[in-house]
Amino acid sequence: MAKSHIELTINGKKVEALVEPRTLLIHFLREQQNLTGAHIGCDTGHCGACTVEMDDMSVKSCMTFAVQANGANITTIEGMANPDGTLSALQEGFRMMHGLQCGFCTPGMILRAHRLLRENPAPTEDEIRNGIAGNLCRCTGYVNIVKAIQYAAAKINGTPFQEAAE
Amino acid sequence: MIPGRFDYHRPASVEDAVALLARLGEEANILAGGHSLIPLMKTRLASPEHLVDLSGIGNLKGISVQGDEVVIGAMTTQFELISSEELGRHVPIIAETSRLIADPQIRYKGTFGGNVANGDPGNDLPALMMCLGATYAVTGPDGSREIAARDFYQGAYFTALEHGEILTAVRIPIPSPDHGYAYEKLKRKVGDYATAAAAVVITMADGKCTSASIGLTNVSETPLWASDAAAMLVGTSLDKASVDAAVAAAEAITEPASDMRGPAEYRTKMAGVMMRRALERARSRAKG
Numbered sequence A: 001m002a003k004s005h006i007e008l009t010i011n012g013k014k015v016e017a018l019v020e021p022r023t024l025l026i027h028f029l030r031e032q033q034n035l036t037g038a039h040i041g042c043d044t045g046h047c048g049a050c051t052v053e054m055d056d057m058s059v060k061s062c063m064t065f066a067v068q069a070n071g072a073n074i075t076t077i078e079g080m081a082n083p084d085g086t087l088s089a090l091q092e093g094f095r096m097m098h099g100l101q102c103g104f105c106t107p108g109m110i111l112r113a114h115r116l117l118r119e120n121p122a123p124t125e126d127e128i129r130n131g132i133a134g135n136l137c138r139c140t141g142y143v144n145i146v147k148a149i150q151y152a153a154a155k156i157n158g159t160p161f162q163e164a165a166e
Numbered sequence B: 001m002i003p004g005r006f007d008y009h010r011p012a013s014v015e016d017a018v019a020l021l022a023r024l025g026e027e028a029n030i031l032a033g034g035h036s037l038i039p040l041m042k043t044r045l046a047s048p049e050h051l052v053d054l055s056g057i058g059n060l061k062g063i064s065v066q067g068d069e070v071v072i073g074a075m076t077t078q079f080e081l082i083s084s085e086e087l088g089r090h091v092p093i094i095a096e097t098s099r100l101i102a103d104p105q106i107r108y109k110g111t112f113g114g115n116v117a118n119g120d121p122g123n124d125l126p127a128l129m130m131c132l133g134a135t136y137a138v139t140g141p142d143g144s145r146e147i148a149a150r151d152f153y154q155g156a157y158f159t160a161l162e163h164g165e166i167l168t169a170v171r172i173p174i175p176s177p178d179h180g181y182a183y184e185k186l187k188r189k190v191g192d193y194a195t196a197a198a199a200v201v202i203t204m205a206d207g208k209c210t211s212a213s214i215g216l217t218n219v220s221e222t223p224l225w226a227s228d229a230a231a232m233l234v235g236t237s238l239d240k241a242s243v244d245a246a247v248a249a250a251e252a253i254t255e256p257a258s259d260m261r262g263p264a265e266y267r268t269k270m271a272g273v274m275m276r277r278a279l280e281r282a283r284s285r286a287k288g
């Protein structure tokens, strides 16, 4: 069965590759591109640990073939820091608000939150919780993840960060 | 979990896709968003030798109003169903239902056409399309034809689509601006298929129900159109006795499986509860 030639942009870099059509995007990123930030949690489309940004969508890369990303613009956690290497607002938020414990879900959470804030720059707590409904975290209980996203929204909007009441 | 090997095709037009499917035969399958098919391929419940990806066909996407109908292209995503202002104005129950499908990530890629063509009784949009009286436009090697949503579903993963036919668009009659609607879904958690769900669209005048349509999700091999139950409501004030009788009639046509979502008897009762709640909310939204 013929391999497919794909061309895409990953974290701002043009990439060309030959892939078997059955290669899932998560395997392509982790094994062919050595971008191991996106994780495989459930492998069934439920947990969101494999979430990456693809053409203005958050997608579960365990449920997407690499050939479906032909021509796409992809961002993974490896492309989330500021160009000068400092942490982006979301990364800083997760650090400051203790939005992670083991960190397994974090790359997916940050990529999902990234798209959420693009579409809704000042989300309510409810909108944040609904927005990350496809990302599971077994450690934090989500409270600090919500705060981390609120922190990032405030930083991006230049508004004061108000910690939600416990 | 890695799917079996297949060859990948990405035609640029419906004609090319139909020709490819005809040439490749039974071992070829259509790929839309992939969010129902890829899970089946990963568990090897499906092992197609060819996938024909419809994502390169531009005119399969989009939402437009044509006369007294809304026409939705098959490759329109579930996310687009939620974010379309025009659709929200004319048939708001579609966005309300779509918000209860899976999670945000799945809805960016999962398509409207894939959801209705898949034939999985757990999908949420088919019962809604039966409730709304939608018509499916399909194109195949013998040309184009139309199939009523209410005639489309024949069994689990078994529909009126012939092999090689592509669902291109769905036409939905725009309900009266005064209509009331609601989709109620019982699920165990985000990203779960329904234990039971009900779609209700009604119109009211002078406190009496003048029309009613009810669809039920995941309580049989196919989505259900509860036409007898709906007919029992017309002419009533939706008083308790009439609603009780209609709920009993709807429960009577369910045939759910006992599974991890609960025993069959429970799921039948939950279909009744979802219908009752949807009716209440639809009534509060209906003008007249």
Ligand SMILES: Cc1cc2nc3c(=O)[nH]c(=O)nc-3n(C[C@H](O)[C@H](O)[C@H](O)COP(=O)(O)OP(=O)(O)OC[C@H]3O[C@@H](n4cnc5c(N)ncnc54)[C@H](O)[C@@H]3O)c2cc1C
Binding pocket: A044, A045, A046, A063, B029, B030, B031, B032, B033, B034, B035, B036, B037, B038, B039, B054, B074, B075, B100, B101, B102, B103, B106, B109, B110, B111, B112, B113, B114, B115, B117, B118, B122, B123, B124, B125, B161, B165, B166, B167, B168, B191, B192, B193, B194
């Ligand atoms: C974790 C998870 C949770 C989910 N939860 C829900 C839920 O709660 N409710 C719900 O309704 N769905 C749910 N889904 C399914 C999701 O909505 C799918 O996107 C949808 O069922 C199929 O659409 P697709 O575009 O992904 O189709 P695909 O997976 O690409 O295709 C599905 C099937 O339909 C056929 N097909 C697709 N498009 C066409 C066409 N235009 N013409 C003819 N045949 C076609 C394909 O050949 C295939 O057999 C869930 C999926 C996942 C992974």
Ligand code: FES
Binding pocket: A039, A040, A041, A042, A043, A044, A045, A046, A047, A048, A049, A050, A051, A060, A061, A062, A063
């Ligand atoms: S690994 Fe993709 S959703 Fe869990």
Ligand code: FES
Binding pocket: A099, A100, A101, A102, A103, A104, A105, A106, A136, A137, A138, A139, A140
């Ligand atoms: S921090 Fe451990 S899973 Fe989220």
